[in-house]
Amino acid sequence: MAGSKGGLVGLFKRRGSQNDRKTVTFGDASAVRSLPMYSLLALLGLVFFWYLATQPFGFPDDFKATVDETFQVAADDAEVRNQERIDSGNPNLIEIPFLDPTQRDYLAACAQAPDDQCSSSDYSQFLSPSKFPSPGDTWVAFNRLRTRGFQNETLAGHAGISLWRVIRGMFWGTLIGVPIGFAMGLSSRLRGLFDTPVELFRPIPPLALLPLFIVWFGIGDGTAVRLLIFASVWIMIIAARAGARTVKLSKVRAAYSLGASKSQVLRRVILPNALPELFTGVRVALGVSWGTLVAAELVGASSGLGSMIFTARNNLRLDVVVVGVIVIAVIGVLMDLIMRFAESKLIPWRGKG
Template sequence: MTITTTGDTAAATPRSQPRRTTGAGARGLRTLGLYTLSVLVGVGIWQLIAMKYGSSLVASPRETVSAAGELASDGTLGNSIIASSRRILIGWGLGVVVGAPVGLLVGQIRIVRHLLEPYIEFFRFIPPVAFVTLAVVWLGIGEPSKVVLILYTAVFIVTLNTSAGVMAVNESKLRAAASLGASRRQILQRIVLPSTVPYIVTGARLAMGNSFLTIVSAEIVASQVGLGSLIWTSRNYGRIDWVFVGIITLGILGFVYDRVLRLIAIRVLHKYGAKV
């Protein structure tokens, strides 16, 4: 009887796994179908607006695709994507690397919070576009000025989200760990940091979005290559279709980068509760 029961259980297990796999596959197909439907509806609305206002104001989807092919054929689009992506990723990455540790210090050490909070609260309300001129004067029209502006954009967002995560840690956990003899470093590593990871990921995602907002203004003022520069140059030539190509490319890049960040967070940081 025991052997028969074990065999029945072993036989039932493989049959239950394909059902879960099939269910996940069905959900994936349904999500893909909804995404496709949403995009088609959006393109349809876009086409109707273009038909109403004309190509001088709104480029149609066909005109935009044609313009994208034109810009891609001479390398303008590819060079613009590479230049903007490089600036965004470097500035955003530095913002995360600097903002996360500062946020941990601000959230955990009261004196550090009191010393830095006035500066954080002051500068985070000043938009990066206000510093474009100073960045060009101080750092020149090269890459450093754009990277520093994006770093400025990202660092305060990551710092605030990280510090909020630290201060949201349950006080009873901290007291229990301290009563058991845990040092400040052990409490930081074992309790505070794992509980703060979801907040850091959220801050990183928000900072990525704001980095895309900053890159356009930075490249318009001080760049010959990049998606912001492409949009501004297109305006000077009266090419509305090129403007649409630049705008849509920014949206696609942002969507892709955010999805990649979410995937990495889910795969690498899932044990810390990073569900995004």
């Protein structure tokens, strides 16, 4: 009897401890993590939906076989011409053979084929290539941009130019914004002095000042970088001001009691404790800068991802537009991951009380 009672008590204790752990885990926001497997499943789901939305169904098998054979013959001819050009010393004229036709190629061939071989009534499609490119068309465009380029520049070159502009805009925005933010957080007079211009200019969208920037600074790379500086500086001011105000007064008093000077308090107490807010500001400013990038490169820039997207839009090259958008998104995610890694190394105490 006693054994059974102890067993029941132990069972209830175990159940209670499990419920306690579940309650603590559910209420503890710091225990929530982004699982990579679920992120991968979400990405695969988006790609699969993209494929279904742009995939034409119902092409006759004999028609598809004819198109595949035509592409294979064209690829073989391209390889022969490439070998002839290599032998003659003209490797710059190398052609890129495309072995597999894309959905756009099937649709174009179907539009030119007789009705007894293929007609528009033979297939069904939710989104046509004129509205959104398929994954196959986008992949082909990516390979062409990577090897042949666009606007006399490869895809890597466009991405590097845009990334360098964002880095310069973020650098000068941080260099200008952080001291002003600290000044506003540490001095009542300086806060009163800067508060009015900061609150006046901070809500203004960078695109609203684009015509003025063109008049003041002309067109080209310098104007794009200045627009990115304007987009990031106000965010860094607010982040630095918030970081300076989150420092506990007890830490400042302890530093002064140990004989620290104002510069030492700033470097050893205020700046380390303000790092979490500064990192948050940098991550937000990077997102805003990438969002402003396309518009910033419309001001006469002949290179960069924004310029590539704008030119492709004018030429109705939606596949090039989608490639540019995907590259901007991937670079933005990679930069955010780098910032998260740096944040975990420089401020490992964040979120731990």
